[in-house]
Amino acid sequence: MNHGTQDLYPTFLKVQLMLSPGEITVITIIANIGGAVCGYISQYLGRKRTIILAAVMVGAFLPLFVLPRNKISLGGAYGIVPAHLNELSPPNCRGTFPGFTYQLGVLIASCSAQIEAVLGEKFPxxxxxxxxxxxxxxxxxxxFSLIVMISIGTEAKDVDFEKQLENEDYGPENRDNMTACN
Known part of the structure; x- marks a missing residue:
């Protein structure tokens, strides 16, 4: 969702809306403030609800990618997926799992700007x-995919990372296992 809306976004603003570099910068900064706001909100609503709420809001504002012809009608907000991934991580993989899964998603989405550019040029x-x-x-x-996956998954908001480690058997004889994801 992030790459689909942000990778080609400055090009969209420049080519289709003919905005100046300064206007594009301001719009991009304002849109990215949504991540911090969603992070704060997720402390109260929970990670799953906030991710779903942010996804629904992005969906509701999707017509603004198609319809706007001025800078006033643009904006956006995104979820709190990295914190959610960290809280779901097994204790012995907490240093690796969130980063690996997040970067795996980045790898999968890395072609989104090229796909959007080619399709945009084919349908002027x-x-x-x-x-x-x-x-x-x-x-x-x-x-749609994000909402389905988040809805069927679990949530571990407010997990106590230290207590979780204490409950695991990481005594002196098992310290080597702490660094291995098994």
């Missing part, structure tokens, strides 16, 4: 590549 709007439409369609697919 008024003679200009329609990057907004392709971002909206691909992001809608990502939102």
């Amino acid at each position: 709007h008024n003679g200009v590549p329609d990057y907004g439409l392709t971002q909206a369609v691909l992001t809608a697919c990502a939102i």
Whole structure:
């Protein structure tokens, strides 16, 4: 969802909306503030609810990728997936699991800007590549997948990492196992 809406976003703003570099910077900064806001909200609503709420909000605002022709109507917010992954990680993998899974997602999504660019050029709007439409369609697919996966998964918000380690058998004879993900 993140790559689908952000990788080609500055190009969308420049090519389709013809905004200046300064305007593009301001819009991008404002949109990224949503991550901090969602992180704060997730402390009260929980990780799953916040991720689903953020995904639904992004879905509700997807038409703004297709319809806007001015800078006033743009904005966005994203979920708290990295914290959720860290809380779900097994104690002996906590240093590796969240980073690995997050980067695996980045690897899978790394081609999204190229896919959006090619599709946008194949389906132009008024003679200009329609990057907004392709971002909206691909992001809608990502939102649906994210909501389904988060809904069926578990939540471990407020897990006490230290207590979790104490409950595991990491005595002197098992210290080597702490660094291995098994």
